Amino acid sequence: MSANAPPTVLIVDDDATLRGMLAQFLGDHGLRVVEASDGARMFERLATTAVSVVLLDVMLPGDDGFALCRRLRAAGHPAASNIPIILLTSVNSDTDRVVGLELGADDYIAKPFNPRELLARIRALLRRSDSGRGEDARSGAEFRFMGWVLNPRHRSLRSPNGALTDLTSGEFDLLLAFLEHPQRILSRDQLIDLARGRALTPYDRSIDVQISRLRRKIEPDPQRPRLIKTVRNEGYFFAADVDAAGAGAAR
Known part of the structure; x- marks a missing residue:
């Protein structure tokens, strides 16, 4: 990715309507968006695209978001061992939140959520990464x-x-x-x-x-x-x- 290219957000969710709405909203706010409907397509995207943040739904067909988060955080994973991950879930459970963080997620947001709150959290993670490369x-x-x-x-x-x-x-x-x-x-x-x-x-x-x-x-x-x-x-x-x-x- 060139220095002037916008950050890329990978949305992993089997709800095509939600993916489309988020892609439109995030795109309107200066982010590039790529999409995946399940874990297999997520890894395909990661293999070909420089991704800045992953939005990962917990309730996915096949491997769920927790399993995929664990795989992403596996030592030395070639695709994304340290890319920031925000888990998306329809269950606002403190236990699920802690499980996600234990597996290596950086943040966690419950559906339904305000897209502006999600945008703020994405930007916070991007600022944190940029700070590490800056000062x-x-x-x-x-x-x-x-x-x-x-x-x-x-x-x-x-x-x-x-x-x-x-x-x-x-x-x-x-x-x-x-x-x-x-x-x-x-x-x-x-x-x-x-x-x-x-x-x-x-x-x-x-x-x-x-x-x-x-x-x-x-x-x-x-x-x-x-x-x-x-x-x-x-x-x-x-x-x-x-x-x-x-x-x-x-x-």
């Missing part, structure tokens, strides 16, 4: 902690043994927020703001779910975390020393 990329910083190396320019994380670790967009931005503010207690609201996420309510569990996923990827023992510690009734605390090479010092 952080220009700084040239690499953040090092406990043998790990996070590179904002390439949006990559390498383990102490040098292997690349797959992170979702939300997980990456959350970890970056911790590394920019190490050894400080950060509330959930502060983390939401620092990670450039959408505006969430104080009771939203998204941050807790993302932290749980992040711990499973970087902690030696996620049940006894040494890096991301919980401070009861206050928030979270990144305990390791952080070396921000190329940026002077962690902020």
Whole structure:
């Protein structure tokens, strides 16, 4: 995709009428839209199109949205292991929401929804991705902690043994927020703001779910975390020393 090309949204939903309405609305607001009616067509689109955000319906024929989200987030998936995913569902269930986030979705919206709210969430994810390629990329910083190396320019994380670790967009931005503010207690609201996420309510569990996923990827023992510690009734605390090479010092 050229630098001036509009972001591309892939709508995966078996309701052709809804796909058409969303494609018209998003297109009118400056986004390019491609469509798929099921998982097989979704992967065909991803193989041939540079997609910026996936809108993925949970209730699909064949593999449902949860199964497809899991496949997309599988380590090293060639199509879209780190493309932002927004789940669409007709069930406004907190349990389903948490399941989706656990599988690696970046956001979740219940049908029927206001198209303007969906547009705002898409734009928030796009801004978050652009920020990672913008200010952080220009700084040239690499953040090092406990043998790990996070590179904002390439949006990559390498383990102490040098292997690349797959992170979702939300997980990456959350970890970056911790590394920019190490050894400080950060509330959930502060983390939401620092990670450039959408505006969430104080009771939203998204941050807790993302932290749980992040711990499973970087902690030696996620049940006894040494890096991301919980401070009861206050928030979270990144305990390791952080070396921000190329940026002077962690902020």
